[in-house]
Amino acid sequence: MKSALKKKLFVTAVALSFAMAVPAAGIAGDTIKLGVAGAQSGDLASYGLPTVKAAELVVAEYNAKGGINGKKVELLIEDDVCKPEVATNTATKLVTDGVDVVLGHICSGATKAALPIYKEAGVVVMSPSATNPGLTQSGDYPNFFRTIASDDAQAKTEVDFAINVIGAKKIAVIHDKGDYGKGLAEFAKTFIEKSGKAEVVLFEGVTPGAVDYTAIVQKIKRKGADAVIFGGYHPEASKIISMMKKKRMTTTFISDDGVKDDTFIKVAGKNAEGVYASGPQDNSTNPVSVAAIAAHKKAYNSDPGAFYENAYSAALALLNAIEKAGSTDMAAVVKALQTEKVETPVGNINFDAKGDAVGVGFAMYKVENGKYVEVK
Amino acid sequence: MDYFIELFFGGLTRGSIYALIALGYTMVYGIIGLINFAHGEIYMIGAFTAFIVATVLSIYGFPALAIIIIAGLAAAVWSSSYGYTVEKVAYRPLRKAPRLAPLISAIGMSIFLQNYVLLAQTSDFLPFPALIPEFAFMEPVAHIVGSSDLVILVTTAVVMIGLTFLIKFTKIGKAMRATAQDKTMAVLVGINVDRVISATFIIGSALAAIGGLLIASHIGQINFYIGFIAGIKAFTAAVLGGIGSIPGAVLGSLVLGLTESFATGYVSSDYEDVFAFSLLVLILIFKPSGLLGKAETKKV
Amino acid sequence: MFPVKELKRSALISLWFAFLTFPIMVIKVNPIERTVDWRWDNMYFVAIGSFVISILSKVYLIRKERRSGRKKISRALTEPFMQRILREPRFLYPLSLAILVFAIAFPYFFSTYQTNIMTTALMYVVLGLGLNIVVGVAGLLDLGYVAFYAVGAYSYALLNMHFNMGFWTVLPIGGLFAAFLGVLLGFPVLRLRGDYLAIVTLGFGEIIRLILENWNDFSQGPSGIANISRPSFFGMEMSFDGGITYIYYLVVALVVFTIFVVNRLQNSRLGRAWLALREDEIACQAMGIDKTKTKLIAFSLGAFWAGLVGVIFAAKTTFVNPASFTFLESAIILSIVVLGGMGSIVGVIFGALILILMPEYLRALSEYRMLAFGGILVVMMVFKPDGIISNVRRSYRFKKHISHQTSDQS
């Protein structure tokens, strides 16, 4: 497909730019084109590649059933390296290739940069992992949806848990200086301060990839924090927690969806025991989720990576909406997304007017015996 | 005071880690005047090799001590081989090229090796087996200095002494010093400069591999990207100490490690790297060739 | 024709690579499930691949040697074909005109995506030309060039957000901010020798990025600044497609302007001083050139261009965050300059187009793209260390002995 593009460009360049000018309305092509965009190379590839795999599996399943309304689903996979400037190119490329809906992007920053382009072209976008609240709450992007909770909702869950369940009085809020982690940490800080029941004793960022986190861990200890809320992803979380264990600290460690990932338990091993993390409600009894994970194991002989279930859900939701709407027209798809419930690995969901998923339950988990167990 | 000591030891560990990588930078720079950007990747490959070998051995049920020794050796052997090959493929043909050409080649090599490991292995973080055991005698002070910190400190000290000995007294060390000072003269007195340069890469890479093994074991995880940040920091440390100088690399690394540790401890870790780089700028302004670098005498 | 000794050598090389890649390529372990996957077929691929490549490169070298042996005399005439085109205005001017016409017609013949990519590539042409002043011409190794780019981008993002200032107002301001910062940084560090300068500029680039990342009140931190206005056309707002075409033309104009200015700078008193500085600092000072001042001008002029492109960057993506300004970016811009040919304007243009367009068209290779990118950098440097096109020096003609000059420049 990609190499064919070049030929097509040279032969029918003008025609193509005309086709561009007309919004990708209705049923123009003979396939339904599902774009997948996110980091597929570079240091953040591990967050983007599971999404590609999820999309591949969902599409294979749909096509095996004969496609949607008689049409096969085709994947257009594009890498944005999680960089905003690359994301605009990626988005333009997808739009030029006549994409109907997009699963992506992975990082909030890249998503923000790409969304205006999709909006202009009337393409619905659903991210499995972009959690920046502004994406839905600003109302700027009517074509944006996501299958993951936004930062503020997650931060609220974490803070409520830390204060009301754990009973923490002094909380250290640590983040990884990243888009996701820092955003979340800031919400956590605000919620803690608002609650009046606990104080933030430390609010700092660690440098991802640094060789050693001893100093920050010592600092947490010195500040006498009884709980740590960490905003960020599992590599940093596991480094911090193992460093804390090495220093014989027993401070409660609470983190987010970026840590509620089996990889965290694998990497942190024994040190992961007792760590709390927020995440979508337990799906281990959800047959769709079980099937999705089994499909991954079968196809790739490995466990799925980060945001796999969210991505799987998003792909299902998007294709389902197209099927129900009977068209890839933006208004119809949006309407279908909002009204038609769909069974996905993260629950039986539809979407609210802003684009956040309804029905994605949120819960706190604790690592017990090498597994995340929901805290009731 | 306890807090100060904790930070001090934390900084020392961090500095020692930098030192093991920085030594490779400084040796290569001293001899061919090249910033070997791929050195961080050599370190990463060392860590990966150790990871692979150690995991395989533990699956086949080898005893812990054997695992450490074999994994360490394997890491050193393969890192050295990579270092040697990288020099031969990417730098040697460029020995007479304009000054920046090898630098770009090095950047290219760094990107290549990163993606090579990414594709051949995985983009995920992997749990690195705890090769360094928790010593019982360290338990009373474990909240200040852990066992792995101790091992890292001791290893760095031993390596440092060994390296100084090697450079000062052995034949290859003397050849290295001669080559570093004047390549043409070294050739004239019968030194095989190519071989000396290869030896430098091999030794530097082996040190990086030891560093990779220790750090990975200390923090318990690796992925293909760990070489990049560690590499830049180690390079900063080498320059800070005076690039080309071996004691300088160690001193620079320790200063950098301590600065970062104290900056985090007493100010904020938000600006930890800002402190590190500002320190570098400040020191270079007042001492343009680094802490222990020889002031360049202009020969006119 | 192919000696047996070489075959043996290639066999050894292939054995070596098979050994070298053994742990990484062959063994894949799963530490959780405690399983080992031995991928032996990878080893065969590596062995066969390295054998073939080694033979091919040997053949290339032998042929190259033969060719250079045979054509030693005529080489001066045939080899620098590009050079001759560049030197002769009667070739150069029509060629430039043709390229310009092509550039102007581009959006009419290619899709929006292609135009968008081309815009990016042309932005890097300008960045490359800016850095070329610093590295290629004045010989100052700057590894933190991206900092000035960031300053430009954030100037527009912040001024637009807080004061609703327009693109055209901020364009010069962004450039000047960057240039000012260049002077500010240049003062203390320019007396450092080559590689020390390199690491300090690298550090400086990181400092700027870290400040943008950490100082939320100022820069909104890692989540960045969204909804930056696109440039307006005499007060008119434009559609998305129109906007892309508009920015494209704007960048084309900037490229032309930059080439014009940089070319004139290079062939001036100042440009000569930069070159001399690159070649021999001490002799340069002894000839009465103020080292610090000349370097500062080069440094801040380079920064100025980065600032300009930064503003355009912010306007084009309508979103900025610190993730766009990492060291890798500096490294890519530096690669453009060196790969293209240090000090050569045409070389830098080629370098930028190749390095920026290549990964885009390598998308077909998807995950192997960056691997190929790194590999190509190495191969290019090994086989063409002077860059694709080396600089053409201006030549002077004097009629007989009367010192009357007619000069032409490239």
Add this chain to the structure above:
Amino acid sequence: MSKAILKVTGLTKNFGGIKAVDNVDLDIQQGEIVALIGPNGAGKTTFFNCLTGIYSPSSGDIMLCNPKNGNEITVNGMKPNKITEKGMARTFQNIRLFPTMSVLENVMIGRHCRTKSLIFGAIFRNPATRREEEEIIETSYGILKKVGLHKEVNEEARNLSYGAQRRLEIARALATEPFLLLLDEPAAGMNPKETEALVSLIRKICSEGHSILLIEHDMKLVMSLSDRIFVMDYGKKIAQGTPEEVRSNPAVIKAYLGEDVDA
């Protein structure tokens, strides 16, 4: 006698504990050719480097007096480019041309400190800049003609023969309009024919109003060319005077030939 155009008093330069130049006095009058000789390692080049600002002297004074206007200035500690601007230019012992620049451009660099245009002029090429550029080219060409390199104007400097490179260095220094020219071993590596040409070139330069201070090992050249000679050994000045006086000075002979030889 008029005021000396260069007057050095008590110049000392230490490197660590070593005194490379030790309390040296020296003066040059307008129109003179003065030679500075001494065995290898006597500190001659270091002395030059102190004069031209490449090293800053540990102690002592260097006074320059422009013969055109009689302005006297102390230049010790000044930057090299300032000193060149004041009218003292030099060549180097190990040739330091700009190797990949053309012969003409090398000389044009010498005109840098006598011209002014900067960014604005470079970009807009206003009439003043164009005139200046023309002046630079013509003057440089004239100087190249004087040293006999005008046929190689577009050649890269590194492609010139050794002797030609030395002459180019002199041309480049002359382009800065010095009243005092410092030549560091100008005849080193030249064949007898080239040396001869050099001697007449130096005479010609001198006759055009440039005074000259040169370091040289070729005694024939030194003796035939110089008005006065200064001799250094182990950083100290051990003798000075006319060629005849120096030739018969026992200290000089001892320095050159060793301890055991009697005068």
